[in-house]
Every structure is written in structure tokens, then in C-alpha cells.
Amino acid sequence: MKKLKIILAFSLIMVQIGQSQDLPSLGITARYDSTQNIMMLRWAPESAKLWFAANKYGYSVVKYYYQKDGELLTPPLKKEILANKVRPKPLDEWEELVNRSDYAAIAAQSVYGESIGVTNAQEDIFSIVNKSKEDQSRFSFSLFAADQSLEVADFLGLYVEDHKVSKNERYLYRIYVNVPDSIMQADTAAIYYGPEDYSSLPAPKVESVVQKDDFVVLKWLNGPYLNIFSSYSIQRSFTGKDFDNINSLPTINFESGPTKSNLFNSFIDTTRYEGKAFYRILGKNVFGQLSIPSDTFSIVKMKSYEVPIPKIDSVEFNENNSNAIYWSANGASEFIDKAFLEKSYKSEGRYELVELDSLFKNSYLSDTSPNEINYYRVGITAGENVKYSMPFLFQNIDSIPPAIPAFFNYEVEDSVVKLSWYANTDEDIAGYRIYKSIKRNAEPSLIYSEQSLDTTVILKENLSFINNERYYYLVAFDKNGNASALSKRFKVKLPDIVPPTPPQIRNVTQQGDTLTIDFVKSSSSDIESYLLYRKLEDDLYKLVKQINPSQNQLTDIVEKGGKNFYRLVAIDSSGNEGVSKPYSFYVKIKSEEEFKYEIFEGEDYVSVLWEKNSNYEAQKVKVYYKINDTYNLIKEASIREGELLIERKNIKKEQLKIICI
Missing domain, CATH: 2.60.40.10 (Immunoglobulins)
Structure with missing residues (x-):
């Protein structure tokens, strides 16, 4: 018997009516034979379990007269039992068919062959699995044999003929498995078919x-x-x-x-x-x-032949910026139809056609647009056969630097800086270098160099420098080591935690009621303002004035005689403070015995009257008004006048201060 390697492909058209997906079911198909005027019915169970049960209890085939002359018949439909208890024929009836049909031998072995069997002592998981596999194999082989031989399908109880057929009628055929519901519940299969449904088999394409x-x-x-x-x-x-x-x-x-x-x-x-x-x-x-x-x-x-395998012998770079690929093939070349050249960036990569020599007239092929790195292979065709050479690596000399890259963004968190730049579009780019300087026009130093196509880098900076600005430059380099020029300067501003250098009070002079404070400015470049604080003995420091960084001198008005203390504070752009050392100065006030004054509040004016000792050398009388803890000059007069009038407005007597100089 011939050995068959079989994978089941049961090709019945399955038409099922009212079936539940949870119950075992059948598949059914029908075909009309016009030469014998018979209806042929084939069916098959869809599971090994149902197949075993049907082999024991058999199938029943019922025919209903469904349609006549194109008109549906009125229920109840006429019913006939075509077959009852259809099941595989007894083993002794198979001998003659088995002797002339391999498919019959397969089917008989599937139904009646010896079983593995599982005893109570062997009910381990492996025996159960093997038994299940055996049942599935028997089921599959039997259906395969039935598909290949209609006579075998008849012996397996999977085929019935209906000889009572009228060409103007259409029938409903239903197939039942006679297994009792107490053992297994199974759905029926049904198909509507009549002689008019017949169509010839199509021709294969x-x-x-x-x-x-x-x-x-x-x-x-x-x-x-x-x-x-x-x-x-x-x-x-x-x-x-x-x-x-x-x-x-x-x-x-x-x-x-x-x-x-x-x-x-x-x-x-x-x-x-x-x-x-x-x-x-x-x-x-x-x-x-x-x-x-x-x-x-x-x-x-054609007579068979061995297609020679090509090989690349050498590659040469020509003055016209092209590569010449010389190749050869050992063996008979009379069957070669054409040769062609392909290239890729990688030996195992995707190859693209470069040149086709359809006449097979030369032993070399050309690449007029070579890359820096080229993996070449030559292919030859002979009929339907294609043979390729081994890949051949050839690198062209490259002295052209990559395009200049550019930064586009940075992020700062504490002392960590994240720089981002645009990816270089050169195909042979290998990586990037980063240079840095602390001062704007200083020579930058290399701080990063990596053969990587990443376009971000994270750096850690030292924040203890007085200058909180950093300047970065980017360079791209290719696989041949060619480097681009430095990118444009990219400024990064770091968090400013370093206080500015403190200013220094150099000198304080007094002229009358005005004190002039000279000081040395802070050497820090980002100073935005200076604040002057004053403290009298046994008192707290009080802000008296704020000036812009362009000034290097300021004034204060005498409030009280005695020892005064001054401190100057420099404020930078980040709000950091540089505080000078205290500077003490003794303020002199003229004796009240030498100059006396009184203030009278009228309805429209405030009147200031004074008198002086004949030996008093003062020249002027100045009137100051206190606003937000600061005295501002509002009027002055010659000391000889003895009186000065001030518009009342909202002026209060307590806020006035009179000084003579």
C-alpha cells in the first residue's frame, strides 16, 4: 500500500439550520447527477466524538418536498425517510474494496483498527492524551479517505442516493444522528437542493x-x-x-x-x-x-545546467566620481541572460539596483553615484535562475565635512542642563561634539564627544561661579572623521545663587543738613540697584534710599545728631544681595540756643517763624516734609527773612522738619 502524508481538508459545504454553537453538528452537501437522474448526498460530523457516536448509532436521512414548479408547497410538507441507521458497513464486507483501494484500507483501519485502550491502571494524563490524539487521527483519516473516494464514503455511512427525483421539484434534506439525548445531544444538518440548482464544475485556473x-x-x-x-x-x-x-x-x-x-x-x-x-x-x-x-x-x-556563481574581483574609483566594479564567473556562461549590479549600506541590508547589463557584454559594471560606504553584489540570471556574488565592501574617499548643526532649545533644573539640537541630515553622520566657554568671547573647550545620533544631552554645571551664563557650540562629524565648523554661539542662563561682591562706603561728608556718601561699586556685572540703609544708635537699620547702578554717590538728610551707621546693599538681576560693612559717621546739629523756630497752622497756610542769635552764621532755612519715612525738601528761604509760608493742602505740622544751614 502506498504511503500517504495527509492533512485533512474536508471540502463539504456546511449548511446548518437552527444550530447551537455549543452542540456537535454535521456538515452536508448535495449534487445532482443528470445522467442517472439521482440526487447524491454527502455529509460528515465535525468532531471525533460525534463521529464515534454516529458509527455506533447511525444516521437517519429525511426528505421533505419543499418546492414544485417554482412554488413553495403548503405545510405540512410531504416527508419520506430515505435512510435509517446509516453507519459503516461490517468489517467482513470491506475485504474486496480494501484489496483494490488504498483509501478503503485507510478508512477500514480508522474504523476497525486496534485501539490504544486505557485501563483503570493506566489512567494517567499521558495515556489519556495519547488516546485523544489517536481518536482525532482516526476521525481525520476516515474523512480524508471519504473525500477521495465516493465508494469509501458509502462504506463509511457518509453517503446516500435519492433515486426518486423530479426535475421540477426542490427538496429539503435533513440528516440526524440517532444517538440518544441521554448520551449526547447533537444538531441536525439540512440543505435545500433540486435539479435546477445543478451547475457544471468550473475549470481550474x-x-x-x-x-x-x-x-x-x-x-x-x-x-x-x-x-x-x-x-x-x-x-x-x-x-x-x-x-x-x-x-x-x-x-x-x-x-x-x-x-x-x-x-x-x-x-x-x-x-x-x-x-x-x-x-x-x-x-x-x-x-x-x-x-x-x-x-x-x-x-x-531545456537541458539542465548549473548556473555559475559570480564574484566581484575588484572595485576602482574613477576620476569622474564613479566606481567601476570588475567581476567574473567560473563555469559555463553561454546560458547567462543578463548581469546586474546592486548596492546597500549594509552587507545584510536592502539592496537596490544600480546598473543592468541586459546584453551581458562587459565584465564590469558602473556606479555613477557611489556613496561613502558601498556594499556591492553582482547578480546574473539564466532562465528563471538568479545567482548572486558575495557582498563586496568599498569605501570612497570623503573629505567633505557635514553641514553645521544648530541648537534649538535648553532646559535647566538646579545644576542640570539639557541641550537639544536639530538632527544633521547628512547620510554618513557619525556623532556630535559640544564645546563650552564661560565668557562670551572666550575660547571654548571640548566637553562632550560621542559617536551617537542622539540629539539631546544632559550636562551638570557648577553654579558657584559669579557668572551664571554659559556659551555652547555644536560640531557634527561623519564616519570618516570630517568635522563641521562650530555652530553659532548658544547662550544658556543658569540659576544665579552667588551673591554679588559687596560695595564699599569710602567716605561720608556733611554740609549743613545734607550728608554725601561716596562708595565703590560692586564688581559684579549684573547689578540692578543699590539700597542705602541707616541706623541711629540703639535703633534698627532703615532703608532711606534706592539708586540705579550708574550712580556712585548718594545723599541723605540729617534727622538726628550723634553717631549714625550706614550700610550699602548691591542687588543683582537674580535678587541676590551683596552687603557692605557698616560705616559710622558723627552728625553735628546746630544748638537750639542759636536758632529757634515755631510752626503755626492757619486755614490756608502753614507759617514757620524763626529767630537767630546774632553770632549764628547760618545762611538759609530749609523745610522738609516726611513722606513714607523719608524727608523731602519742599521749600527754603534766606535766614534773614524770619518767616516762611507753605500752602496748607494736606500738610501736617508733625511731619515738618526745619533745618538751617
């Missing part, structure tokens, strides 16, 4: 017939016929008339549903011959009926 080495490969469309044909017959003729089957075993459908992998089927004819041959394909359904032949394809089979 051949895709190609080509020679591969010393063989002929046939390829035909398979997907659309999965539910039509269970196998195919391949036929060949050397005259174009008398065709013979060349596949001793049927070419079958291996899968049950349309997928990308079974869209086409193929067959390899390994017969050794030379010259012209004709091929065609016929489909066969589960009822053993053959389709009309496919279109006939012819092929002239």
Missing part, C-alpha cells in the same frame, strides 16, 4: 508553468475552489492531444479556509525529459466528478 533547474513547476489558483474541489489531477502530453495523469496520488487542499498561504497550489513534475510538453489540470469533487480541463499550457524544457 493555471497561473504558470515554468522550469526550475531540471523540473517543471505548475502553479494554479486554489483559494476560490476550496469548497468545490477535494483534489486535482495533473495531466501531461507530448503531442498536445493524448493527456495522461502524472500524479499517482491526488494533489489535495491542505487547509479548510482561504488564507494567503493556500491562495495557490503547486505541483512539481520531476520526470526527466527534454523538448516541448503540454500540461493541464482537472478538479475533482467529493462525489468523484471531474471538472472540465483547465487551459492547456506548453513549455519547452
Whole structure:
């Protein structure tokens, strides 16, 4: 018996009415035979468990008269029992069929062959699994055999003929499994069919017939016929008339549903011959009926030959900026149709066509637009055969630097700086370098160099410098070491935590009631203002004035005689403070015995009257008004006048201060 490698592909059309997906079910198909005027019915269970039960209890086939002359018949429909308790024939009836059919031997072994068997002592998990696999194999092989032979399907109890058929009628056939509900519940299968539903089997569609080495490969469309044909017959003729089957075993459908992998089927004819041959394909359904032949394809089979493998001998760089690739092939070259050149950036990468020599007239090929790094391979074709050389690496000399890169953003958190830049678009870019300077026009130093295509970097900066600005420059370099020029200067402002250098009070002079304070400015470059604080003895420091950083002198008005203390504070752009050391100064006030005054509040004016000792040398009297703890000069007069009037407005007597100088 021939050995068969089988994967089940049961090709019945399954029509199920009112079935539950939870119950075992059947598949059914029908076909009308006009030569005998009979209806042929084929079915199959969809699980091994149901198959075993049906083999024991059998199937029942019921026929209902459903339609006549195109009109639906009125219920109740006429009913006939076509078959009852249809099941596999007894073993002793199989001998004659087994002796002439391999498929019958497969089916008989599946139904009646010895079983593994599981005893109580062997009920371990492995024995149970093996028994389950055996049951599934028996089920699959039996259905396969039934698909390939209608006679075997009849012996397996999976086929019935209806000889009482009228061409103007249509019938409803229902198949039942006679297993009791107490043992297993199973759905029925049904199909509507009549002689008018008959259609001839389509011809298979051949895709190609080509020679591969010393063989002929046939390829035909398979997907659309999965539910039509269970196998195919391949036929060949050397005259174009008398065709013979060349596949001793049927070419079958291996899968049950349309997928990308079974869209086409193929067959390899390994017969050794030379010259012209004709091929065609016929489909066969589960009822053993053959389709009309496919279109006939012819092929002239050439004597087999070994296609030589090419190899690249050398590559040369020409003055016109092109590469010449010299190659050769050992062996017979008379069958070579054409040669072509491909290249890639990697030896195992995706290769692209560079040049095609369709006449095979030269032993070299050219690349007029070489890259810096080139992996070349030469391919040659002979018929349907293609052979490639091993990849050949050739690097062109590159002295062109990459384009100048540019920063576009930075982020600062405490002392951590994240720099970001635009990716360089050069194809051979290898990495980036970063240079830094602390001062704007200082020479930058290299702080980062990596062979990486990352476009961000994180750096840690020292914040203890007085200057909180950093200047970064970016450089791109390629795989040959060529480096771009420095990018434009990129300024980064760091958090300013260093206080400015404190100013220094150099001198305080008094002229009358005015004190002039001279000081040395802070050396820090980002000073925004100076604050002057004054403290009298046994008192707290009080802000008396704020000036901009362009001034280096300020004044204060005497409030009280005695020892005064001054401190000057420098404020930078980040709000940090640099505080000077205290500076003490003794303030002199003229004796009240030498100068006396009184203030009178009238309705519209405030009147200031005074008198002085004849030896008093003062020249003027100045009137100050206190606003927000600061005295501001509002009026002055010659000391000889003895009186001064001030518009009342909102002036209060308590806020006035009179000083003579």
C-alpha cells in the first residue's frame, strides 16, 4: 500500500439550520447527477466524538418536498425517510474494496483498527492524551479517505442516493444522528437542493508553468475552489492531444479556509525529459466528478545546467566620481541572460539596483553615484535562475565635512542642563561634539564627544561661579572623521545663587543738613540697584534710599545728631544681595540756643517763624516734609527773612522738619 502524508481538508459545504454553537453538528452537501437522474448526498460530523457516536448509532436521512414548479408547497410538507441507521458497513464486507483501494484500507483501519485502550491502571494524563490524539487521527483519516473516494464514503455511512427525483421539484434534506439525548445531544444538518440548482464544475485556473533547474513547476489558483474541489489531477502530453495523469496520488487542499498561504497550489513534475510538453489540470469533487480541463499550457524544457556563481574581483574609483566594479564567473556562461549590479549600506541590508547589463557584454559594471560606504553584489540570471556574488565592501574617499548643526532649545533644573539640537541630515553622520566657554568671547573647550545620533544631552554645571551664563557650540562629524565648523554661539542662563561682591562706603561728608556718601561699586556685572540703609544708635537699620547702578554717590538728610551707621546693599538681576560693612559717621546739629523756630497752622497756610542769635552764621532755612519715612525738601528761604509760608493742602505740622544751614 502506498504511503500517504495527509492533512485533512474536508471540502463539504456546511449548511446548518437552527444550530447551537455549543452542540456537535454535521456538515452536508448535495449534487445532482443528470445522467442517472439521482440526487447524491454527502455529509460528515465535525468532531471525533460525534463521529464515534454516529458509527455506533447511525444516521437517519429525511426528505421533505419543499418546492414544485417554482412554488413553495403548503405545510405540512410531504416527508419520506430515505435512510435509517446509516453507519459503516461490517468489517467482513470491506475485504474486496480494501484489496483494490488504498483509501478503503485507510478508512477500514480508522474504523476497525486496534485501539490504544486505557485501563483503570493506566489512567494517567499521558495515556489519556495519547488516546485523544489517536481518536482525532482516526476521525481525520476516515474523512480524508471519504473525500477521495465516493465508494469509501458509502462504506463509511457518509453517503446516500435519492433515486426518486423530479426535475421540477426542490427538496429539503435533513440528516440526524440517532444517538440518544441521554448520551449526547447533537444538531441536525439540512440543505435545500433540486435539479435546477445543478451547475457544471468550473475549470481550474493555471497561473504558470515554468522550469526550475531540471523540473517543471505548475502553479494554479486554489483559494476560490476550496469548497468545490477535494483534489486535482495533473495531466501531461507530448503531442498536445493524448493527456495522461502524472500524479499517482491526488494533489489535495491542505487547509479548510482561504488564507494567503493556500491562495495557490503547486505541483512539481520531476520526470526527466527534454523538448516541448503540454500540461493541464482537472478538479475533482467529493462525489468523484471531474471538472472540465483547465487551459492547456506548453513549455519547452531545456537541458539542465548549473548556473555559475559570480564574484566581484575588484572595485576602482574613477576620476569622474564613479566606481567601476570588475567581476567574473567560473563555469559555463553561454546560458547567462543578463548581469546586474546592486548596492546597500549594509552587507545584510536592502539592496537596490544600480546598473543592468541586459546584453551581458562587459565584465564590469558602473556606479555613477557611489556613496561613502558601498556594499556591492553582482547578480546574473539564466532562465528563471538568479545567482548572486558575495557582498563586496568599498569605501570612497570623503573629505567633505557635514553641514553645521544648530541648537534649538535648553532646559535647566538646579545644576542640570539639557541641550537639544536639530538632527544633521547628512547620510554618513557619525556623532556630535559640544564645546563650552564661560565668557562670551572666550575660547571654548571640548566637553562632550560621542559617536551617537542622539540629539539631546544632559550636562551638570557648577553654579558657584559669579557668572551664571554659559556659551555652547555644536560640531557634527561623519564616519570618516570630517568635522563641521562650530555652530553659532548658544547662550544658556543658569540659576544665579552667588551673591554679588559687596560695595564699599569710602567716605561720608556733611554740609549743613545734607550728608554725601561716596562708595565703590560692586564688581559684579549684573547689578540692578543699590539700597542705602541707616541706623541711629540703639535703633534698627532703615532703608532711606534706592539708586540705579550708574550712580556712585548718594545723599541723605540729617534727622538726628550723634553717631549714625550706614550700610550699602548691591542687588543683582537674580535678587541676590551683596552687603557692605557698616560705616559710622558723627552728625553735628546746630544748638537750639542759636536758632529757634515755631510752626503755626492757619486755614490756608502753614507759617514757620524763626529767630537767630546774632553770632549764628547760618545762611538759609530749609523745610522738609516726611513722606513714607523719608524727608523731602519742599521749600527754603534766606535766614534773614524770619518767616516762611507753605500752602496748607494736606500738610501736617508733625511731619515738618526745619533745618538751617
